[in-house]
Amino acid sequence: MTVPTPGAMAVTTSPQASAAALDKALRSQRSEVYPHQVWYLVGSFIALVALFHWVSWVATQLSKKSRLPRGRATAHAQDVEAGAQPTKPTQFSVRRLPLALVNLYRVVAFRCTLQIGSSYTLNLAEVFLTCAYIVALFTWNFINTTDVYGGKLDISYWANRAGSIATSQFPLVTVLGTKNNVLSYITGISYDKLNYIHRMTARVTFVLLWVHAGAKLSTATSAEFGEWWARAGLAGMIAFSVLILVSLRPIRARAYELFFFTHFMMVLIFLIGGWYHANQFQMGYYMWPCFVIWALDRVIRVARVLIFNHLYFLFSPKSSSLDASIELLSPECVRLRMERPSHFRWRAGQTAYLIMPGVSSTPFEAHPFTIASICDAPGKTPIVSDSEKQVVKHTEGWNELVFLINVRGGFTKRLAEAANLDQKAKVLVDGPYGFTPDLDNDDTVVLVSGGSGVSFTLATFSDTVNRVRDGRSKCRRVVFIWSIRDPSQMEWISTALGDALEAAPPELDVSVMVHITSRPGGTSGRPRSVSPMSMISMIEFPSVQVVGGRPDFQVLLKEEAETTSGRMSVTVCGSQAIARACRAALKFPTSSPASVTKGGPDVVLHVESFGYA
Numbered sequence: 200m201t202v203p204t205p206g207a208m209a210v211t212t213s214p215q216a217s218a219a220a221l222d223k224a225l226r227s228q229r230s231e232v233y234p235h236q237v238w239y240l241v242g243s244f245i246a247l248v249a250l251f252h253w254v255s256w257v258a259t260q261l262s263k264k265s266r267l268p269r270g271r272a273t274a275h276a277q278d279v280e281a282g283a284q285p286t287k288p289t290q291f292s293v294r295r296l297p298l299a300l301v302n303l304y305r306v307v308a309f310r311c312t313l314q315i316g317s318s319y320t321l322n323l324a325e326v327f328l329t330c331a332y333i334v335a336l337f338t339w340n341f342i343n344t345t346d347v348y349g350g351k352l353d354i355s356y357w358a359n360r361a362g363s364i365a366t367s368q369f370p371l372v373t374v375l376g377t378k379n380n381v382l383s384y385i386t387g388i389s390y391d392k393l394n395y396i397h398r399m400t401a402r403v404t405f406v407l408l409w410v411h412a413g414a415k416l417s418t419a420t421s422a423e424f425g426e427w428w429a430r431a432g433l434a435g436m437i438a439f440s441v442l443i444l445v446s447l448r449p450i451r452a453r454a455y456e457l458f459f460f461t462h463f464m465m466v467l468i469f470l471i472g473g474w475y476h477a478n479q480f481q482m483g484y485y486m487w488p489c490f491v492i493w494a495l496d497r498v499i500r501v502a503r504v505l506i507f508n509h510l511y512f513l514f515s516p517k518s519s520s521l522d523a524s525i526e527l528l529s530p531e532c533v534r535l536r537m538e539r540p541s542h543f544r545w546r547a548g549q550t551a552y553l554i555m556p557g558v559s560s561t562p563f564e565a566h567p568f569t570i571a572s573i574c575d576a577p578g579k580t581p582i583v584s585d586s587e588k589q590v591v592k593h594t595e596g597w598n599e600l601v602f603l604i605n606v607r608g609g610f611t612k613r614l615a616e617a618a619n620l621d622q623k624a625k626v627l628v629d630g631p632y633g634f635t636p637d638l639d640n641d642d643t644v645v646l647v648s649g650g651s652g653v654s655f656t657l658a659t660f661s662d663t664v665n666r667v668r669d670g671r672s673k674c675r676r677v678v679f680i681w682s683i684r685d686p687s688q689m690e691w692i693s694t695a696l697g698d699a700l701e702a703a704p705p706e707l708d709v710s711v712m713v714h715i716t717s718r719p720g721g722t723s724g725r726p727r728s729v730s731p732m733s734m735i736s737m738i739e740f741p742s743v744q745v746v747g748g749r750p751d752f753q754v755l756l757k758e759e760a761e762t763t764s765g766r767m768s769v770t771v772c773g774s775q776a777i778a779r780a781c782r783a784a785l786k787f788p789t790s791s792p793a794s795v796t797k798g799g800p801d802v803v804l805h806v807e808s809f810g811y812a
């Protein structure tokens with residue numbers, strides 16, 4: 200056979216040599232092209248999710264514009280006061296079929312779950328995504344691996360390809376693990392929810408990298424082992440293995456700081472080793488963007504900390520105004536309050552990272568907490584109705600950051616100890632983070648929380664009241680369900696909740712249910728101080744009920760769905776058990792396509808969790 204060369208000289212090669220050349224060309228070409236194809240799939244999926252997000256955003260904005268005029272909302276409130284039930288059509292309507300299908304999708308994708316152990320729950324959307332990702336990566340890795348001689352599953356075809364496909368995924372894995380990530384902005388999914396996909400993609404690529412490394416270790420010559428790029432790759436793999444081990448949930452949950460620092464160090468070793476290794480094969484362009492993405496996230500975080508806390512860094516005499524007051528409200532709850540740093544604005548339910556050098560054991564320790572207060576421009580006059588404008592007392596925390604912090608074993612325990620000293624503490628704030636649900640279009644807003652999860656629902660409740668009052672929300676009924684172990688815990692929010700209740704406009708139908716779950720005498724064996732004052736101040740409001748025992752979500756949510764027409768949202772922030780109970784309650788028949796086609800409510804469930812770590 201004659202093969203033309205660049206020098207125009209024809210070189211005659213044997214059929215075996217040309218078959219070997221073709222074999223090599225084929226596997227190299229596939230190793231290069233298949234990672235691109237995986238990216239087309241991943242990119243198309245992200246684009247699809249982003250498209251759904253933006254279409255739904257536009258639909259929400261348009262629907263806000265066609266909101267009920269205030270007069271009709273008031274008329275509804277009068278009907279409710281008169282005891283009238285909203286009338287709902289009970290006839291099947293074909294026009295509601297698309298909405299019924301959307302509800303069916305929500306129930307199947309997000310409310311049907313797979314329980315792994317006692318504390319790990321995956322919804323079907325997550326299960327599907329995980330399976331699809333595994334199938335995609337492994338299919339691309341093992342298809343077309345028959346060599347030119349007819350040998351099936353030729354190792355030289357899939358071994359290197361496994362390395363290149365896995366390497367190609369690292370920019371994605373890195374983006375998903377950052378707090379300030381572009382995917383969050385284009386898909387509207389909070390960074391903490393994307394963290395599941397970060398871990399999942401990292402683990403799948405880890406297995407694929409070991410497929411590559413295992414195959415190479417079994418076939419490499421000792422000369423190849425001596426090469427620096429092989430050693431760099433191996434060092435990277437060892438670091439990645441340690442990283443995967445410490446990121447397992449039991450270790451993460453028990454020793455977060457160990458996980459955090461090991462993660463940092465191992466990622467660094469892995470990326471440097473991985474870059475040297477991949478660059479040897481002209482694939483460094485998949486690795487260096489990881490450094491850029493990571494550095495960008497850090498730069499944004501540092502910039503935020505510097506901007507929001509500049510008084511500290513400029514050693515300004517006014518810096519003491521940023522110091523936070525910390526109070527131990529009960530043995531299990533600390534309230535931290537600080538003046539809103541200038542320029543710091545947030546939406547109800549968003550999170551901020553707190554860095555407290557005097558409390559933390561390490562300088563880079565930052566803990567996320569939900570801001571329990573809402574942000575309002577100072578001096579803004581809330582409006583009660585179009586005709587009559589009156590100043591309403593500002594809700595507690597209007598212009599300050601308030602956090603309700605559950606006392607756990609590390610940083611929060613030290614914070615509780617510091618609270619006992621009754622001194623102010625220096626706090627650096629980084630945030631706000633997270634995308635919170637837009638409830639403006641919901642006719643009924645149900646907020647469910649347990650314990651310190653109330654920081655999310657309290658802020659959302661105050662914000663909903665505020666937005667209804669300003670005519671920004673069409674909500675007509677808001678239900679606030681809070682489960683606590685002990686009546687004394689009502690003190691955590693009694694003032695803020697009372698202020699929000701006072702500020703609620705008459706057209707808003709409000710129901711607050713506080714469930715005390717411990718039996719009289721307490722269940723923990725620890726003496727608890729009952730606080731009759733906070734209880735009395737809360738039950739003074741006719742809309743507040745304090746009841747014993749756990750809430751029966753099947754009954755409560757079914758009742759709400761039966762009396763709601765239009766859109767009903769249920770936002771949950773609490774333990775896994777509460778989230779599970781709400782998911783179960785909002786399956787069929789409470790939220791079924793059949794009920795939607797007959798005029799039943801369009802039900803949306805938002806589950807917020809404090810435990811992504």
Ligand SMILES: Cc1cc2nc3c(=O)[nH]c(=O)nc-3n(C[C@H](O)[C@H](O)[C@H](O)COP(=O)(O)OP(=O)(O)OC[C@H]3O[C@@H](n4cnc5c(N)ncnc54)[C@H](O)[C@@H]3O)c2cc1C
Binds near residue numbers: 453
């Ligand atoms: C988005 C978000 C919002 C949150 N909002 C609140 C809130 O409003 N109120 C509240 O009480 N708690 C909230 N948490 C939980 C809170 O961050 C942790 O309980 C706290 O960091 C525990 O600190 P520790 O050192 O005392 O914990 P440890 O006793 O050491 O561990 C307890 C648990 O907290 C996790 N954890 C520890 N450190 C961190 C960290 N830096 N980042 C994330 N998780 C960590 C551990 O993995 C473990 O599961 C929130 C968590 C997240 C992710």
